[in-house]
Amino acid sequence: MLLPWEGDPDPSRLGESLLSSRLAPARVLRPAVRRGFLEGGKAAGGEHRGRGPFVEVDWETALDLVARAIGDVRSTVGNEGLYAGSYGWSSAGRFHHSQSQIHRFMNVIGGCTRSVQNYSHGAGETLLPYVLGDRRGLLNGQTSWEDIARHAGTVVMFGGAPVRNAQVNSGGVGRHVLRESLLACREAGVRFVSISPVRDDTMPELQARWLAPRPGSDVALILGLAHTLLVEGLHDKDFLARCTSGFDRFADYLMGRDEGVPRTAEWAAALCELPAAQIRELAREMARSRTMLMMSWSLQRAEFGEQPYWALVALASMLGQVGLPGGGFGFGYGCVNGVGRPLVPINWPAMPQGKNPVTQSIPVARIADMLLNPGKLYDFDGHERAFPHVRLVYWAGGNPFHHHQDLNRLVRAWQKPEAVIVHESFWTATARFADIVLPATTLLERNDIACSARDNLVSPSHRIAEPAGQARNDHAIFAALALRLGAGDTFTEGLDEEGWLRRLYSQTCEQAQRVGYALPDFEIFWQGGPIVLPAPAQSMPLLAAFAADPAANPLPTPSGLIELYSDKIASYGYHDCPPHPAWLEPAEWLGAQAAQKHPLHLVSNAPANKLHSQYDHGDLSRADKLNGREPLRIHPQDAASRGISQGDVVRVFNQRGACLASACLSDQVRCGVVQMATGAWYDPLVPGEPGTLDKHGNPNVLTRDVGTSRLAQATSALSCLVEVQRFVGELPTLTCHEPPPLQAAVATAPASPT
Ligand SMILES: Nc1nc2c(c(=O)[nH]1)N[C@H]1C(S)=C(S)[C@@H](COP(=O)(O)OP(=O)(O)OC[C@H]3O[C@@H](n4cnc5c(=O)[nH]c(N)nc54)[C@H](O)[C@@H]3O)O[C@H]1N2
Ligand SMILES: Nc1nc2c(c(=O)[nH]1)N[C@H]1C(S)=C(S)[C@@H](COP(=O)(O)OP(=O)(O)OC[C@H]3O[C@@H](n4cnc5c(=O)[nH]c(N)nc54)[C@H](O)[C@@H]3O)O[C@H]1N2
Numbered sequence: 164m165l166l167p168w169e170g171d172p173d174p175s176r177l178g179e180s181l182l183s184s185r186l187a188p189a190r191v192l193r194p195a196v197r198r199g200f201l202e203g204g205k206a207a208g209g210e211h212r213g214r215g216p217f218v219e220v221d222w223e224t225a226l227d228l229v230a231r232a233i234g235d236v237r238s239t240v241g242n243e244g245l246y247a248g249s250y251g252w253s254s255a256g257r258f259h260h261s262q263s264q265i266h267r268f269m270n271v272i273g274g275c276t277r278s279v280q281n282y283s284h285g286a287g288e289t290l291l292p293y294v295l296g297d298r299r300g301l302l303n304g305q306t307s308w309e310d311i312a313r314h315a316g317t318v319v320m321f322g323g324a325p326v327r328n329a330q331v332n333s334g335g336v337g338r339h340v341l342r343e344s345l346l347a348c349r350e351a352g353v354r355f356v357s358i359s360p361v362r363d364d365t366m367p368e369l370q371a372r373w374l375a376p377r378p379g380s381d382v383a384l385i386l387g388l389a390h391t392l393l394v395e396g397l398h399d400k401d402f403l404a405r406c407t408s409g410f411d412r413f414a415d416y417l418m419g420r421d422e423g424v425p426r427t428a429e430w431a432a433a434l435c436e437l438p439a440a441q442i443r444e445l446a447r448e449m450a451r452s453r454t455m456l457m458m459s460w461s462l463q464r465a466e467f468g469e470q471p472y473w474a475l476v477a478l479a480s481m482l483g484q485v486g487l488p489g490g491g492f493g494f495g496y497g498c499v500n501g502v503g504r505p506l507v508p509i510n511w512p513a514m515p516q517g518k519n520p521v522t523q524s525i526p527v528a529r530i531a532d533m534l535l536n537p538g539k540l541y542d543f544d545g546h547e548r549a550f551p552h553v554r555l556v557y558w559a560g561g562n563p564f565h566h567h568q569d570l571n572r573l574v575r576a577w578q579k580p581e582a583v584i585v586h587e588s589f590w591t592a593t594a595r596f597a598d599i600v601l602p603a604t605t606l607l608e609r610n611d612i613a614c615s616a617r618d619n620l621v622s623p624s625h626r627i628a629e630p631a632g633q634a635r636n637d638h639a640i641f642a643a644l645a646l647r648l649g650a651g652d653t654f655t656e657g658l659d660e661e662g663w664l665r666r667l668y669s670q671t672c673e674q675a676q677r678v679g680y681a682l683p684d685f686e687i688f689w690q691g692g693p694i695v696l697p698a699p700a701q702s703m704p705l706l707a708a709f710a711a712d713p714a715a716n717p718l719p720t721p722s723g724l725i726e727l728y729s730d731k732i733a734s735y736g737y738h739d740c741p742p743h744p745a746w747l748e749p750a751e752w753l754g755a756q757a758a759q760k761h762p763l764h765l766v767s768n769a770p771a772n773k774l775h776s777q778y779d780h781g782d783l784s785r786a787d788k789l790n791g792r793e794p795l796r797i798h799p800q801d802a803a804s805r806g807i808s809q810g811d812v813v814r815v816f817n818q819r820g821a822c823l824a825s826a827c828l829s830d831q832v833r834c835g836v837v838q839m840a841t842g843a844w845y846d847p848l849v850p851g852e853p854g855t856l857d858k859h860g861n862p863n864v865l866t867r868d869v870g871t872s873r874l875a876q877a878t879s880a881l882s883c884l885v886e887v888q889r890f891v892g893e894l895p896t897l898t899c900h901e902p903p904p905l906q907a908a909v910a911t912a913p914a915s916p917t
């Protein structure tokens with residue numbers, strides 16, 4: 164039974180599936196090798212990746228095969244031919260963090276091609292250093308909820324503040340604080356405005372005013388607000404002069420002096436479909452009161468996703484409240500737990516990864532581009548680069564067949580490497596698309612330390628169950644491989660799990676001591692519950708010192724100021740990322756030509772009932788499916804015009820792919836918008852075949868695999884048009900929550916894998 168920690172005001176139910184579904188049929192119990200691979204290559208028997216049965220083998224055979232595959236790549240093209248970006252969240256805990264383990268392993272054997280950025284906020288994190296000099300306001304330093312409750316009159320939330328998303332944080336969560344933070348603001352009299360295609364992105368208790376512009380049109384809306392401030396003289400000229408550079412260029416753009424049209428409220432209204440009068444009134448209200456502008460990460464997960472972030476900073480600068488308590492801007496308040504809470508000033512322990520001797524890397528969301536176009540030149544963040552020639556893909560703790568866009572394209576790209584190796588606890592699509600699958604323990608089957616920078620507690624995470632089948636810890640698997648590749652001691656440093664936990668904990672104690680916290684010794688820590696550290700001191704509002712005296716506290720930008728025009732970006736000459744915030748029309752949004760054919764905008768958000776795709780096979784996630792398919796929320800009017808009723812199985816499709824889903828009629832979504840959470844396991848009707856129907860409801864068979872722009876090259880999952888129709892015919896059986904066909908090993912020596 165799962166009991167919440169008594170110190171948690173708003174416990175999440177997500178952990179329930181960890182217990183109930185650990186031993187589900189989808190569990191990987193033994194090392195397994197794709198039969199075609201075992202028999203001598205990917206073409207053998209027509210069994211391409213994602214197709215064909217697996218043969219279960221013993222650990223020694225599997226580890227020998229992996230070591231040989233790695234050795235082949237190293238001896239032919241060198242370590243650059245190994246791709247182990249291995250993006251993914253894996254599970255809570257500091258030592259068994261899969262990405263740290265795989266990166267450490269790769270580093271001790273000579274390195275690998277890696278990835279930079281993440282799928283969460285790749286565009287924001289690449290853009291903001293140009294604008295603010297660093298990533299303040301995105302990763303840390305957000306103005307605190309206490310300040311907002313005390314001082315803000317209005318909070319405007321682009322993308323809402325869904326409490327469902329603040330259930331999680333990497334490293335683990337102690338206290339879930341978003342709900343109480345929002346309610347405290349409401350009690351203090353703060354007015355909320357939620358700008359989102361989805362009404363219940365904001366909890367009803369907040370009584371937020373709901374504005375639902377067309378998805379992807381937020382920049383137009385912000386420009387309309389900015390134009391109103393400018394022509395009505397409501398902008399803070401003093402702040403703009405003292406603290407920003409390039410406002411004149413931005414103002415020229417707003418006024419249409421760039422050979423364009425003036426970006427008036429009327430101009431914005433036509434694009435975002437909100438009345439011009441409402442846009443004007445919102446601008447005046449923002450200027451009248453202390454206004455905090457919040458934006459979720461989702462808005463930058465879109466084509467030209469750099470622009471909404473830059474535009475928000477520009478709007479906040481015009482309001483002149485940056486640095487004041489309860490005013491200004493901030494990103495990600497409703498995205499993970501703990502944003503807007505002061506950080507404990509401790510460097511929490513992490514498994515040391517060492518240094519990667521290979522310098523080659525790709526922006527994380529360009530994986531299919533890399534596999535399909537080795538050697539091809541591309542632009543990224545001011546540099547021209549070439550995609551590396553990758554021969555082997557190694558993943559531990561992530562699910563690219565969940566997280567990547569345009570899965571049919573990924574299916575094609577995935578046939579390119581010579582070997583794909585995956586550590587998994589469950590038969591996810593990524594495991595099914597591997598050549599060698601090594602069974603990994605879950606967090607209940609190993610000891611660890613749980614804590615995160617956004618929480619003020621550190622907790623032992625005890626092993627409470629024996630590993631399922633022959634599952635091993637990622638660390639143990641990599642230790643065995645490192646030994647085979649001549650780097651065993653370098654990888655383990657002679658320590659086992661307990662040895663590492665003791666070392667990491669003692670480093671934590673030293674860190675804590677440095678800032679005046681005394682932690683008990685390891686034995687006491689290990690036998691006790693979570694250790695709650697004193698709440699850290701209240702932080703200053705974001706950019707407070709800078710705004711008070713920009714000359715004394717300049718930003719690390721070329722001008723030392725907030726850059727509303729960037730000479731550096733101008734020098735890149737990117738047509739898709741101009742040097743000031745600008746409206747660029749995405750290829751897919753409701754105003755596009757393409758909407759005539761696929762007239763619905765698909766929002767694929769984070770799921771309420773799981774973490775990404777994890778435990779999609781669990782009770783909590785399955786209870787929410789209808790007809791076993793992922794629910795797709797659709798406005799009753801859009802459903803009626805298509806003859807769709809509540810609970811109907813529907814086919815959701817566009818030029819890239821199609822999936823089944825179950826219609827869920829709801830007036831919580833804007834007309835013209837359909838919403839389907841991410842996370843349903845990809846379940847192809849014809850496994851391994853690009854373009855085949857996904858029987859289950861993974862929105863990534865529909866999303867577009869294109870970089871946000873040449874600047875960030877991040878994911879643009881949320882710029883996606885689809886059409887929906889009632890599904891007629893026999894409903895195909897789901898197979899993704901069962902293991903693939905498994906065969907016992909034949910007792911002969913395995914052939915060479917290449
Ligand atoms: N359309 C669309 N797509 C999206 C997004 C979106 O908004 N829309 N969001 C994107 C974002 S922000 C993110 S962060 C990604 C998330 O993408 P991922 O992080 O790749 O998704 P997860 O489902 O968390 O995958 C983690 C996998 O690791 C496995 N795992 C867990 N613990 C361990 C372990 O200890 N060892 C090993 N070996 N494996 C383990 C789990 O079983 C699971 O399959 O998705 C992205 N994709
Ligand atoms: N329970 C749970 N929590 C999670 C996760 C999970 O998988 N499960 N994943 C975690 C991770 S890795 C991340 S990165 C974060 C993601 O955090 P976010 O990026 O905030 O997550 P989303 O749920 O994708 O999007 C939030 C809302 O943005 C709105 N939105 C979409 N497009 C637009 C638009 O064009 N304009 C406006 N104004 N609004 C729009 C949608 O209505 C959507 O519900 O969540 C984290 N929290």
Ligand SMILES: [Mo]
Pocket residue numbers: 282283284
């Ligand atoms: Mo994310």
